[in-house]
Amino acid sequence: MRHDHLITSKQLSRADIETVLDRAAEIDADPSAVADRHANSVLGLLFFEPSTRTKMSFETAMKRLGGSVIDMGSIESSSVKKGETLADTVRVTEGYADALVLRHPKQGSATMASEFVDVPLLNAGDGAGHHPTQTLLDLYTIRENAGLDDLTIGIMGDLKYGRTVHSLAYALTNFDTRQHFISPESLQLPREVVYDLHQQGNTQIREHESLDDVLPSLDVLYVTRIQRERFPDENEYQKIAGEYQIDLETLEDARDDLTVMHPLPRVDEIAPEIDDTDHAAYFEQAHNGIPVRMALLDILLENNSDADTRGEDDE
Template sequence: MAMELATEEWKGSHVLSVSDFSVESVAELFAAADKCKAAVNGAEGSDPAVLQVCKNKVLGLVFYEPSTRTNCSFAAAMQRLGGTCLQVSENSSVKKGETLQDTMRCIECYCDLTVLRHPEKGSVSRVSAYLRKPVLNAGDGDGEHPTQALLDLFTIANEQGGKIEGLTITMLGDLKYGRTTHSLAKLLAMYRVKLNFVSPQGLGMPESVKKSVAALGRAEVFECSDLQEVVAKSDVLYVTRVQKERFQDLAEYERVQGSFVVDSKALDNAMSTCTVMHPLPRVGEIAEEVDDYPNAAYFRQMENGMYVRMAIIAKVLGVL
């Protein structure tokens, strides 16, 4: 089977924000992710050549914040595509006073594309102006996490029978600092959906994100502080932890931590088809008893992250 050429929307492009995507480019990416998933799992009719499209390619992984899923899934994605990875941690020459842009310009000398996670909001976008090769935003402080939003949307579509339009998605938890919810809300706003934002006092969705959602004029938004007010009509419940590392005042964190706990009782009024998601790690906001809930999708969500990131890498490099 011949490899499809990537469109100009993906090939050679940075991936910095969900604002860069269109419904068409997302659909194209998800078709590629389906091919990657089928190839990895050896599905009937799949194309094994997908697993070699990045042979002799190198992915640079530059992480200045802790990461398990994003780092590992990008590494696994590149290796599944036949490529290799170069890992860079916070113990780089930045410790010697080197600027981030100089570090990144050096790393791209050895790689075909790079992935960057950094604690400063806007850092990845700023550094991209210095780079000749594509960089993928793996999280910039409390800004965005676009590849997470893409894997989340892919999971929603998979769990909901391919449907996105018309769904009601409830986001629960720390919406102020949770960059995954910022990106996902803006991505979902490209579709006709209903978004419920449920958070502790003081941790609501930022006005900038709500303005971005409203600007597209497709999504309906409802805000409240009581999960039970909306859970019965939610097709998807997207739970997030309180972002301890973003708090200046530990006492303020302690005040809001544990405000919401999703357990079996909390799901008593949920629809039987309600998908429960979480970007992980969880720190008590989803009880382990929920793991046995048939529609608890957070570990499938993590697996989907590898397939979607395989597709992103391949599309940006123009090999799939």
């Protein structure tokens, strides 16, 4: 992977993705081999909106590499409150840290911020924009459970607003996949995303309003949360959300080796009775955030220290 920053999964070629997933698999197999690998490195966390899960996962990944983490904390108590620009915030903090993780509510902010810093910057979500490390851990989980080629995947729930879903669908076009999108009409994939996916090479795209037709053919079912706040009417929400929830009965027609995924947190989308079946891969999926983010940090910190060395040779 020859990048300084990780902003979007669109920047990643099939080879880049495989480099990260292979490294993650190596680390997963023997974490102790990298336990002191970045012992003198510091990772800076800049979260301009709350996201405990992603933050803890990055923090754990860095510490499992032997490194340290510093956290800007909530924006309530930060210089941002005093009117500091994002450009200034990242230029100050790059003096503290060897890499930065940025989450920001504004789309495009990660790209902008990356232009002001020399240390690697990882986008951990920029509004309706991208969240590439979630995509990579999703791909890793799919690869481990079903393989990434000759894959039939169903992606169900809120396909309109879910940036997780758009990033994943886009990344899967690097592989030989059949993608089925299952949602109520009001939460379908945006037309420009469908258009974009059709432009890519290896993927077939189908849209459905019901899971029934496609379930028996699926290797993977990726469920997302339908958010209450998308619906002006509570009854309407209850009725629609109910149709896109799964339980043991729903899965009767599924293949025995169907893998069920969910980015978590879930509310009612997946009944707890599924947790103990072999279908359930969502906790494993969350746990995969650690080796995948370790792999990414390892690669980017390594690239960067190579770059530093090259710089010194030139002088």
